[in-house]
Amino acid sequence: MATYRIAPSILSANFAKLGEEITAVIDSGADFIHFDVMDNHYVPNLTIGPLVCEAIRPLTDAIIDVHLMVEPVDRIIPDFAKAGANIISFHPEASRHIDRTIGLIHEQGCKAGLVFNPATPLYYLDHVLEKLDLVLIMSVNPGFGGQKFIPEALVKLRAVRARIDETGKDILLEIDGGVKTDNIAEIARAGADTFVAGSAIYGAGRDGDPHRYDSIVGALRAELAKA
Ligand code: DX5
Ligand code: ZN
Numbered sequence: 001m002a003t004y005r006i007a008p009s010i011l012s013a014n015f016a017k018l019g020e021e022i023t024a025v026i027d028s029g030a031d032f033i034h035f036d037v038m039d040n041h042y043v044p045n046l047t048i049g050p051l052v053c054e055a056i057r058p059l060t061d062a063i064i065d066v067h068l069m070v071e072p073v074d075r076i077i078p079d080f081a082k083a084g085a086n087i088i089s090f091h092p093e094a095s096r097h098i099d100r101t102i103g104l105i106h107e108q109g110c111k112a113g114l115v116f117n118p119a120t121p122l123y124y125l126d127h128v129l130e131k132l133d134l135v136l137i138m139s140v141n142p143g144f145g146g147q148k149f150i151p152e153a154l155v156k157l158r159a160v161r162a163r164i165d166e167t168g169k170d171i172l173l174e175i176d177g178g179v180k181t182d183n184i185a186e187i188a189r190a191g192a193d194t195f196v197a198g199s200a201i202y203g204a205g206r207d208g209d210p211h212r213y214d215s216i217v218g219a220l221r222a223e224l225a226k227a
Contacts, residue, residue, distance in 0.1 A: 009198030057084030081108035089113030140177030149178030161191025
């Protein structure tokens with residue numbers, strides 16, 4: 001069976017208890033912390049920045065997977081690297097020089113990801129795929145948690161899976177938006193190996209005190225085992 005990674009998006013966490021919310025999902029078996037950065041410019045919402053990344057870094061050894069929905073993107077990359085980010089992903093529309101931005105992320109010691117909105121064409125992969133560590137397919141329009149999965153993303157996943165396999169490289173294929181227990185197996189069959197889930201996990205309710213998310217993380221894994 002493929003190695004699947006579950007990446008809870010803290011966008012749907014209780015921000016008044018952010019530290020506990022992070023340790024709870026990791027203790028419950030999640031793999032990455034998905035960290036959504038929105039600037040009220042590239043997307044119509046405003047969230048968290050490097051200060052919050054720095055504050056949560058000591059709480060976990062898990063990979064912090066930063067999803068930048070900001071424009072311009074380059075100036076903020078070194079700040080996130082210093083704050084302890086492991087993966088930094090950006091949208092091609094938000095960078096004047098995509099190859100340079102990928103290089104900048106690597107120079108800062110992080111892994112680099114490129115993100116595709118539902119209407120962003122895959123030709124942005126043409127000259128850079130082999131330089132990437134991750135491709136992120138958006139299955140909602142970026143800006144908000146709790147939206148409905150757009151099925152067209154499955155077509156894109158299949159196409160990117162084939163292109164990654166052709167490279168023979170270890171490039172993660174991540175999906176973000178509307179991932180739930182009732183669609184995660186189908187998404188895995190389309191080729192994703194890394195699954196962002198915000199409202200599905202943090203909206204599921206906790207399992208007790210100290211709170212944990214074992215039931216929902218376990219349910220997602222059980223569905224993945226069927227894929
Ligand atoms: C949307 C964000 C997502 C979002 C996912 O712009 O990039 O990471 O939090 O949330 P759900 O899983 O609720 O769709
Ligand atoms: Zn995201």
